[in-house]
Amino acid sequence: MFSRVSTCGLNGLDGFHIMVESDISNGIPAFDIVGLADTAVKEARERVKAAIKNSGFEYPVRRITVNLAPADTRKEGTGFDLPLALSILVSAGIIPQNTIDNYMIVGELALDGSIRHTSGMLCKAITAMELGFKKLMVPEENVNEVSVVKELEIYPVKTLKEAAEHFTGINPLQTISNDKTFTPSHCIYTDDFSEVKGQKNAKRALEVAASGGHNLIMVGSPGSGKTMLAKRLPAILPDLSFEEALEITKIYSVSGLINQKTTLINERPFRSPHHTVSSASLVGGGSHPKPGEVSLAHNGVLFLDEIPEFPRKTLDVLRQPIEDGMVSISRVNYSVIYPCKFMLVAAANPCKCGYYGDYTKKCTCSFRDAENYLSRLSGPLMDRIDIHIQVPTLKYAELESEKAEETSAEIKKRVDRTRKIQQERYKKHGIYCNAHLKGSMIKEFCRIDAQGKKVLRNAFDTLNLSARAHDRILKVARTIADMELSESINSRHISEAIQYRALDRALRV
Template sequence: MTARLYSASISGIDGVEVEVEADIRPAPEPHILIVGLPDTAVKESTQRVESAITNSGLNLPLGTIVINLAPADLKKQGPGFDLPIAMGILTCATNANWETEAWAIIGELALDGSVRPVKGVLPLVIEARNRGKKNIVVPQSNGMEAAAVQGIAVYPVETLKEAWRLVSGELMPRPAICPPTTFEAEYDVDFSEVKGQAYARRALEIAAAGGHNILMSGSPGSGKSMLAHRIPTILPPLTDEEALETSKIHSVCGLLKRDAGLMRTRPFRAPHHTISDAGLMGGGSSIAPGEISLSHNGVLFLDELPEFRRQTLETLRQPLEAGEIIISRASGTMTFPARFMLVAAMNPCPCGYQGDRRHACKCSPALVEKYRKKISGPLLDRFDMIVEVPAVEPSTLVSAPAGEPSAGIRSRVTAVRELQHRRYSGTRFRTNADISGKTLQAHCRPTPEATGILTQAIEQLGLSARAHDRILKVARTIADLAGSGSITEEHIYEAIQFRAFENRLR
């Protein structure tokens, strides 16, 4: 008898259905042979499956057991095929008659027959549902993650024996249900803890409201990193669509919290400056998402920006414009989403104290120029806002009252994000920072007086055409925060201030 079961494999951040076929040929000893382009983890499942079946008190049939994973041209990766392979062997050996077409099975097996969690369950369950499966068996630890997908009955199991009793009808528990998500912002940090820095706080509120990329420059201890780590506290919660997109990426990387269902707070990633190109952009032998994709719909914070390798920084230019990253390797080509808010921080010079009133700068002009040239002009142009963050006076740190809490700022940011969602409904754009082409021309048209101010500023500051568009986008966000339908001189003046510091960095 040949048994056919269904599972799924990860391709990029999406699931692909895999048929698991089992066939037993007469032989004096049990032997499992797996074909269908399995990777090393799948090949090694033979030993795990044999031990799991025996230690579960189930009968391992004698003979050569051939397992075929189809389609044969798709590389099968990871240990998630252990459970469907074991179930296929048992089905074939016992001639069990159960509705395999209605089920999908995913899980790794321990030698004692217990079922261990696997990465990427969320996209695998989505694929099973899209393929018309009515039920899916997943590891107990992945239950809440899988139950977040509507339209398919999810049955978490702890052991191989439990899974076998489930499909054979001996055991029929209720499907797992993911509790409804109620978003309550709970953060360890808050903007109320920031003293002084009114200009930087205002800049970050604008950046958060419009999804703008922002670069902060200031001496050590001025609060750049402190401000950056509080940006997630003023961002709105993820929409249902964004939550699914973001959760899929984190699920594939094994970073999704297993008891929380879908993500609801926007991701914040802060890689070290020693990160490799593949770590930042994605790649590797199996083409996994990198930090920019893990930041999708959230924030990517690059502290000490000039300390990153210039080659690594240059790879950011294309995804910052396209909102996605295309990675090509000998094993194939993958496209990962990468729409994120880039926040970066840097010192004004190698020692960090140029322009500081309390510390003398010891850097020569040549050393300062070399330091700043680590950031290319084209990359600098990708920042909508460039802000100087001066050191806070000691008296301010000691006596200044607490600032506005994050909740108040977040309410304004959320209102502006909702306004942009309605404005760009029916287009591929989500925020003011995303827009381009005709959409930019239609919604970022300043008054004649404001146009004259902008033209004069572009000429005097020597800004590029890209910088011109970014000033208009920032001005649109400033106008949205002010509740204004048109972009006036006041909005343009403030937007220009966030580019004026750029010339000092070139």
């Protein structure tokens, strides 16, 4: 007897419809799975066989053939176990075909028939909705994750037996309530800017970076507060919109990083990979494609501490993701695209010993040694970082000062105001902050007065800036003007933006 059950596969974050076709016929007992299935899918034969027996059903001792259509598309993962088992039960005459036709079904089976958590379920639920399905059966452990898809009737299931009894009408399952509303996080960060003593210029630069979504690098001696400042950046970034939260949650769902209690991730990610990270771990890849750190930092912050210690070839793979806001991973068996619009924040010592130019300790490096140390960062990568600042070592008087420092909440209010100006300005252009300005948009929105042009021309010639660095200065100046509620960019805004090219002015050649 022939049967069909609908399920879903994934290519990156995009789902596609898979029809599980089963046929039980006379012949030597066998269980074959065809349709370009990977090892994990083929291993489902043993899981499905054991789960059917341990759920109290009679396993058909006949020839079973299962086809995963379309047959020319590679299928990966363990989410096909439940639809495979149910299709066999339909072919065996235990479940009526018409009761299962309107469902999309996903789930991994344990040998005892229980149903386990499955990665990528949010992406599959959205695909089910887009394909016109009204009913979705998922593992109970995935319920919170898919509850945000309000257009679907969601049936959580614990065991294969429960699923079968639902379709036979013996014990119908109840749908879950999926009317939860998204609430962005407010002031839940434990790290606050009020804890950072001094560093007025660095705090200002971080506020500018947050206000315009700009990439930033901090150079300073060990203990000057670079990491402390970077970890407080998410607290002043704007709250996530529903669309941004959905994008982040889809990435984490595919990566298997969603726990049972999570609905939508409502905090901006902060990722800080170690300098020994591989290129594949940074941008994504592997035999089974997974998002890398750049995608896990989507709509958040990617912090690279001690950035000169990263291998140069690893850092250079960041150039295209920074520029395009997405990463394309192509291998022999697959090609996927993951989004990766992140703020790059980097920290570096000025030299190998860490104390070049520091007033507290004597540096053992020569000027040439310091240049060589920072020259590990390629020019094209540095051109893509809008703001370069030096973070000096604090003096004792600053550490002991009783002066109240500005809180993250106070800074965030100004950042929110500036971002709203940019969102309103660019609402017809598909971007939401100054850092994403490109090409003709820079000329249109970054108009500067005559004195500002003169200052910029002098800086361009003196610092030997690239065309890309020139555009970065304009975008940062646009952000500074927005912070001051100024429609035009003047020489003061340009001058401050030029100050944020510290590595062009000082140690780089």
